[in-house]
Amino acid sequence: MLIKRPADIKSSEITPESVYRNRRAFMQGLTAVGSLAATTGLYYLFAGANRRPPAGPGPQPLTTVAPSDRPLTTDEPLTDYDDVTHYNNFYEFSTAKHDVADEARALATRPWTVVVDGLVGRARTFDVDDLIRRFPLEERVYRLRCVEGWSMVIPWVGFALASLLKLVEPLGAARFVAFETLHDPRQFPLQRGRLLDWPYREGLRLDEALHPLTLLAVGLYGKTLPNQNGAPLRLVVPWKYGFKSIKSIVRLTLTDHMPRTTWREAVPREYGFYANVNPQVSHPRWSQATERRIGEFARRPTLMFNGYADQVASLYAGMDLRKFY
Ligand SMILES: Nc1nc2c(c(=O)[nH]1)N[C@H]1C(S)=C(S)[C@@H](COP(=O)(O)O)O[C@H]1N2
Numbered sequence: 001m002l003i004k005r006p007a008d009i010k011s012s013e014i015t016p017e018s019v020y021r022n023r024r025a026f027m028q029g030l031t032a033v034g035s036l037a038a039t040t041g042l043y044y045l046f047a048g049a050n051r052r053p054p055a056g057p058g059p060q061p062l063t064t065v066a067p068s069d070r071p072l073t074t075d076e077p078l079t080d081y082d083d084v085t086h087y088n089n090f091y092e093f094s095t096a097k098h099d100v101a102d103e104a105r106a107l108a109t110r111p112w113t114v115v116v117d118g119l120v121g122r123a124r125t126f127d128v129d130d131l132i133r134r135f136p137l138e139e140r141v142y143r144l145r146c147v148e149g150w151s152m153v154i155p156w157v158g159f160a161l162a163s164l165l166k167l168v169e170p171l172g173a174a175r176f177v178a179f180e181t182l183h184d185p186r187q188f189p190l191q192r193g194r195l196l197d198w199p200y201r202e203g204l205r206l207d208e209a210l211h212p213l214t215l216l217a218v219g220l221y222g223k224t225l226p227n228q229n230g231a232p233l234r235l236v237v238p239w240k241y242g243f244k245s246i247k248s249i250v251r252l253t254l255t256d257h258m259p260r261t262t263w264r265e266a267v268p269r270e271y272g273f274y275a276n277v278n279p280q281v282s283h284p285r286w287s288q289a290t291e292r293r294i295g296e297f298a299r300r301p302t303l304m305f306n307g308y309a310d311q312v313a314s315l316y317a318g319m320d321l322r323k324f325y
């Protein structure tokens, strides 16, 4: 298998945001035929709505340092900011991707605490601003591949999950990390119903959690995370399907057993715990061989481990990757 190694180029050196905005308007004009997305696209094209400033104070600038390791960031063209922030999966708010941004506008992301507990020497509760100040923030440009068959390239801002885990001193018995999104039906309208078993839960094996690619993101495009992208703190695991990258996290718990995870519990025959991107293993209802990069016309081949095989394949030595996990 041919694996392309991503190069380290700062997103700001790749393509100015304005070029992407223009391209997006052009593409939307061309593709605006007979779909909900098209209706939205036409509206944006004629209303100039994709240039509208966010309501309220909006995302704040973050200071970043260069990534610690060159292969940790890709040089592929970035997905347009408006697509990254208006084509979202965040089922606590809506199942309609284009509605999430509006629904998430009022989410209160301060004050916000994150508990890290379980099999650790020093269980701790952190204020999210303390975390943001504590670690040097890196810009990491990662591909994001959703299990639904679309993908984006996003310039995240964050720090390695490993840095946080070190602070709590994992015990020898710890083998997994469980993550939970905030449970607050007053703020998340769909948590008042039973669409999923709330709160949204995800998990990683401890070695996956400690891998240098595994990021806790606090921003994107150089600014704090928009609410719809999982403010104030979300996980990003670029070699796994997007549903592993849990948003608006309030708790991490180290455990000795594989934790419950939302999508695996909801539809066990369709979603596994590992959920590594694999073009050779079809979803029961569709092929995973190709994907639609948001902003492009033609589908492109999906890469093993979403193009991160060089860095992560060794984590799964001895596991049958064709088996459904
Ligand atoms: N809490 C929570 N986290 C979540 C989801 C969700 O519905 N709720 N959706 C997941 C899915 S399916 C994807 S593809 C990504 C989408 O992230 P984005 O909207 O920032 O692109 O978030 C993931 N994290």
Ligand SMILES: [Mo]
Pocket: 089, 145, 146, 147, 148, 241, 242, 243
């Ligand atoms: Mo997804």
